[in-house]
Amino acid sequence: MSRARKRQLGGIDQMPSGRWRVRIADPVTGARVSIGTFTTKAEAELAFAKALTSQDKGAWVAPSRGRTTLAEYAPEWLDTRLTSRGEVLRPKTRELYDSFLRLHILPALGDTALSRLSTSRVRSWHSRLLATGPGPSTAAKCYRLLRTMLNTAVEDGLLAVNPCSIKGAGVEPNEERSIPTLAEVDALADAIRVDLRALVLLAAFVGLRRGELLALTRRDIDLLHRTINVRVQRQEAKGGGHLITAPKTDAGRRRVVIPASLVPELEAHLERWAGSGPDGILFPGTKGGPLRICVWQREWTRTKAELGLPDVRLHDLRHVAGTLAASTGAGTKELMHRLGHASPRAALLYQHATAQRDAAIADAIDAQLAAGRAAPSASVLRIADR
Structure with a gap:
């Protein structure tokens, strides 16, 4: 890799302690951020190469932003969320989303950093919600809300990929009801x-x-x-x-x-x-x-x-x-x-x-x-x- 590219994307330098520091340019802010220090230069070069590869794939998130928890992100998302018509959320819709978050999503996932929200963790939460929660229809609504919120987190550069990829989890079951005569x-x-x-x-x-x-x-x-x-x-x-x-x-x-x-x-x-x-x-x-x-x-x-x-x-x-x-x-x-x-x-x-x-x-x-x-x-x- 050329020195010009290293200067543009970050680089490796040795600290006074003797450890090797790896820094990379944040694609969202443009600032150089540290992704860690390593004992040997070879370890640092390997970490640097992996980070560049992740950036090329669009799957890299700055460690500082990846530490944002779902509970920290949710209020900001609600405050800035717009409908498909470019309007702020209606009060009743906001109340509904608030209740889904408060009762069914944040108690289980709120303390989790966005970068640690994996598909397996989301699947585990969704399975428990189906087993002990408010019913399959509400579980599907909660899953769709979480998926939409995390889509925005990906756009904001806080998450590399959306872990809500469980097939059928957002589909509400057809409710068979008799129609009054x-x-x-x-x-x-x-x-x-x-x-x-x-x-x-x-x-x-x-x-x-x-x-x-x-x-x-x-x-x-x-x-x-x-x-x-x-x-x-x-x-x-x-x-x-x-x-x-x-x-x-x-x-x-x-x-x-x-x-x-x-x-x-x-x-x-x-x-x-x-x-x-x-x-x-x-x-x-x-x-x-x-x-x-x-x-x-x-x-x-x-x-x-x-x-x-x-x-x-x-x-x-x-x-x-x-x-x-x-x-x-x-x-x-x-x-x-x-x-x-x-x-x-x-x-x-x-x-x-x-x-x-x-x-x-x-x-x-x-x-x-x-x-x-x-x-x-x-x-x-x-x-x-x-």
């Missing part, structure tokens, strides 16, 4: 507090998410054209209060046609229960402000218990809407538009308006409701929420 949906709507009846019906027959339902105002409802304009969603912030935010994806912003049989229900609800004025909340609390999620959950739990349906989630009603729409012959793109699903091909899927076909889907749902309110078919077209 139309008779059960009717029973839930009849039994719940009367001012929440329309919320249940919109979830089951239009397919809106809870956050979308709670954010609706009078201006979003167009009964003349039988449409609901989904513009925003409502989330509760930690410590109380609420946030009105845009949907997580562009697909979430949509105008959905209402089955005609729901129009009288919404007319009655608007007349008696919704807030006043164009910005009046469609589903307000009893004191006129936003309906608290804890209040909704308490009423929903009471209603389910009375009917002997304790396992039904509000999100299961959204699956009812998807099943009904699929059974009309709606195509995948049409279903994705109606339910606000996203995909890697979202830009292509949502470039063209589907309002006319959406109205036909709503009319077909109406026909099913009028034809005896039979249970949804067992052959359900599932599209995972994004």
